[in-house]
Amino acid sequence: MGSDGESDQASGTSSDEVQSPVRVRMRNNHSRRICNEDINKRLSLPVDIRLPEGYLEKFAMNSPPFDKPLSRRLRRASLSEIGFGKLETYIKLDKLGEGTYATVYKGRSKLTDNLVALKEIRLEHEEGAPCTAIREVSLLKDLKHANIVTLHDIIHTDKCLTLVFEYLERDLKQYMDDCGSIMCVHNVKIFLFQLLRGLAYCHRRKVLHRDLKPQNLLINDRGELKLADFGLARAKSVPTKTYSNEVVTLWYRPPDVLLGSTEYSTPIDMWGVGCIFYEMITGRPLFPGSTVEDELHLIFRILGTPTEESWPGVSTSEEFRNYNFPRYRPEPLVNHAPRIDSDGDDLIIKLLQFAARQRISAEEALRHPYFKSLGEQVQQLSDTASIFSVKEIQLQKDPGKRTITYSESGELGR
Incomplete structure (x- = not known):
C-alpha cells in the first residue's frame, strides 16, 4: 500500500x-x-x-x-482614506466646557466606536489661539505615555482646528469633589505616583507643563491619571530665560515665578506637584491666594518668610524687598495635614523648596520611600504600561465617596 x-x-x-x-x-x-x-x-x-x-x-x-519606510505622502493618503482628519468621522455629543478660544465636546469615533473628547479651536476668533493650539499639537503627537492624554487625530478647516483626544470621565478636581474632599490615603499615593510618572517622562524630553492644577489632571473609571492641557507647555532646551512669568495658575505657582523670575526649568512643575499632593490628602488647596502678594503671604505664613539660608539670593530680589513681608516662622506641614505619614511629609517638604534648584526632581520623587509600599514592579513599567497592569495595584474605596453614577451624557446621577 x-x-x-x-x-x-x-x-x-x-x-x-x-x-x-x-x-x-x-x-x-x-x-x-x-x-x-x-x-x-x-x-x-x-x-x-x-x-x-x-x-x-x-x-x-x-x-x-515592510522593511522599507512609508513615504510621508502615502502615509497621509492612507490615513485620510481610513477617515482620519475628517469631521464626519466623529459624532458630536454633549458640550463639556468652553474657554476663551476653544470649546470641548464629548464625541464618538466611527472608526473605533470609542468615546473621544473633541477640542474645537476657533481660528478666526482669538489671535493667540492658533499659536497655543499648534504648540499643544506639536508636543502631544510626540508624547506617548500611559500618564499623558493621547491625541488621536487633528482636523483642520478654514475656521476651526479640532483636536481629537482620548476621553476620560473626570478631572482630579471633580474626583476630589465626588469624595466629599476625603480621599483614601492609598489612592492619593497611586494618583501622585502616576502624576510623577507622566511628568518625569515630559521632563526627560525637556518639556515643561507649566500649568499643573487638578483641573488639568484627567482620570478614567479605571483610576488612570493623565496629564492634559499642554497649551502652555514648551518644548525647548531647559533652563531658558525666554518665557514670560505669567504662566502658571496662581495657587500652584512657585514663589520664584511669583517674584518675577523668568529663568526657570523643570522645578517649576515640581512646586505644583507639592500643592496638588497636599490638596489630595487634606481636601483643600494649600495656598489659595487671590493676588500675587496674597499668594506669597500664604506661602510665607506656612513655610516661613525666606532668608538667605532657606533661599540663597532672595535678599537681592527687589520685588521681595518691596513687599516688606512680616517675619513668619515656618510651621510643621503635618499640623495642617494630620493624615500625612512621615515619608509623605518628607516628600512634600522636598517638593515645596523655595530655591528651585533645591526641589526634588520627578525622577527622584518616584524613588522616594513614600512609594515603597507600592512594590518594586511599579518602578520597572514601560512608558506605555498602566500602573494597574501590576495586579497588586488597586484603588480602595474613598471614605467620603458618594454613590455616583455617570449617565451616557456624562451628567451626574445619584
Missing part, C-alpha cells in the same frame, strides 16, 4: 491542492490579521481600528515592502 502522497498523485491531485473550505478561510483570516497588524504598526493606529471595506487589499498593493 502506497503512502498518502502516492495515493493523491494516483488520483491526479497533490496534497497541497486538497484543502477544506475551513482551512482556506483560516489561512485568509490569518493573512488578514497579519496585514491588519502590518497596517496598524506602519500607520501607528489604535489596535481596535475598523478599517474600511477593501482597504487591506488596496494598502497591500500600494505599500512598499
Whole structure:
C-alpha cells in the first residue's frame, strides 16, 4: 500500500491542492490579521481600528515592502482614506466646557466606536489661539505615555482646528469633589505616583507643563491619571530665560515665578506637584491666594518668610524687598495635614523648596520611600504600561465617596 502522497498523485491531485473550505478561510483570516497588524504598526493606529471595506487589499498593493519606510505622502493618503482628519468621522455629543478660544465636546469615533473628547479651536476668533493650539499639537503627537492624554487625530478647516483626544470621565478636581474632599490615603499615593510618572517622562524630553492644577489632571473609571492641557507647555532646551512669568495658575505657582523670575526649568512643575499632593490628602488647596502678594503671604505664613539660608539670593530680589513681608516662622506641614505619614511629609517638604534648584526632581520623587509600599514592579513599567497592569495595584474605596453614577451624557446621577 502506497503512502498518502502516492495515493493523491494516483488520483491526479497533490496534497497541497486538497484543502477544506475551513482551512482556506483560516489561512485568509490569518493573512488578514497579519496585514491588519502590518497596517496598524506602519500607520501607528489604535489596535481596535475598523478599517474600511477593501482597504487591506488596496494598502497591500500600494505599500512598499515592510522593511522599507512609508513615504510621508502615502502615509497621509492612507490615513485620510481610513477617515482620519475628517469631521464626519466623529459624532458630536454633549458640550463639556468652553474657554476663551476653544470649546470641548464629548464625541464618538466611527472608526473605533470609542468615546473621544473633541477640542474645537476657533481660528478666526482669538489671535493667540492658533499659536497655543499648534504648540499643544506639536508636543502631544510626540508624547506617548500611559500618564499623558493621547491625541488621536487633528482636523483642520478654514475656521476651526479640532483636536481629537482620548476621553476620560473626570478631572482630579471633580474626583476630589465626588469624595466629599476625603480621599483614601492609598489612592492619593497611586494618583501622585502616576502624576510623577507622566511628568518625569515630559521632563526627560525637556518639556515643561507649566500649568499643573487638578483641573488639568484627567482620570478614567479605571483610576488612570493623565496629564492634559499642554497649551502652555514648551518644548525647548531647559533652563531658558525666554518665557514670560505669567504662566502658571496662581495657587500652584512657585514663589520664584511669583517674584518675577523668568529663568526657570523643570522645578517649576515640581512646586505644583507639592500643592496638588497636599490638596489630595487634606481636601483643600494649600495656598489659595487671590493676588500675587496674597499668594506669597500664604506661602510665607506656612513655610516661613525666606532668608538667605532657606533661599540663597532672595535678599537681592527687589520685588521681595518691596513687599516688606512680616517675619513668619515656618510651621510643621503635618499640623495642617494630620493624615500625612512621615515619608509623605518628607516628600512634600522636598517638593515645596523655595530655591528651585533645591526641589526634588520627578525622577527622584518616584524613588522616594513614600512609594515603597507600592512594590518594586511599579518602578520597572514601560512608558506605555498602566500602573494597574501590576495586579497588586488597586484603588480602595474613598471614605467620603458618594454613590455616583455617570449617565451616557456624562451628567451626574445619584
